[in-house]
Amino acid sequence: MIDRTWIGHQIGRSTLVIERGRLRFFAKAIGETNPIYVDETAAAAAGYTDLPAPPTFVFAAELDSNTMFALFDQLGVPLGKVLHGEQGFEYFAPVVAGDTVTVTSRVKDIYDKRGGALEFVETESTAVNQRGETVAQMRGVTVVRN
């Protein structure tokens, strides 16, 4: 069982510079063909100052910096036992290429079901851009199969 004193733990800060090349790679990986996600001219015509990051892209910040996987290491949970249970985003402002997004996260809750056979680690994160504007809030639940 995961030590419940981890509830409230500040996971740390992850900074991700949003690059055009990375956004084009992400678009390719998800089969996105809408030109606003790959072509600056089309993005500008749609009212964006540069290529917009697709809705789930900002999730990459914590993965790139390895803070999320490092958390499970700290909790003593092997990655092979985890599955993504839930994920949520609330959006407040667009994220575009050229932005620098900093994500701060904490462990919101840890609980179990089926007598501990499944444990759930809930995290919440806030993403802020280089102007100090909150661009998104994220909530995630990771399932640990014990």
Place this chain on the structure above:
Amino acid sequence: MAAPSFNTVQVGDSLPDLVLPPVDRTMLALFAGASGDHNPAHIDIDVARASGMPDVFAQGMLGMAWLGRLLTDWAPQSQLRKFDVRFAGITHLGNAISCTGQVVEKLEHNGEPCVRVEISSANQFGQVKIVGAALIALP
């Protein structure tokens, strides 16, 4: 298709389906690199088997990104306010995912006219993989 507006959209309206090709290993490798999810269970069959899985399987966030495409194909991303999902089943190699959505409510959120859209994805056998909801502002 014209972008939806609050007055013309009705509860019960369906979003145009998004139909994906079957999941293959290349897709998972590309998404691992692009998304930053380097969990080897999605790209290395030896690691997947060591953790009790028959083979590599799709990243949950790949499925969520596809649902994101369903939404932004329908209304501009700048109008997306909330996007929440629950992962209901593992997406395996060979699964051909279809994403669907339906308007379930018209409401006001923070002073903006919005619609709540229920979304889900399922494979070619009808097995549900992701369920969720989105809140989208409409002009």
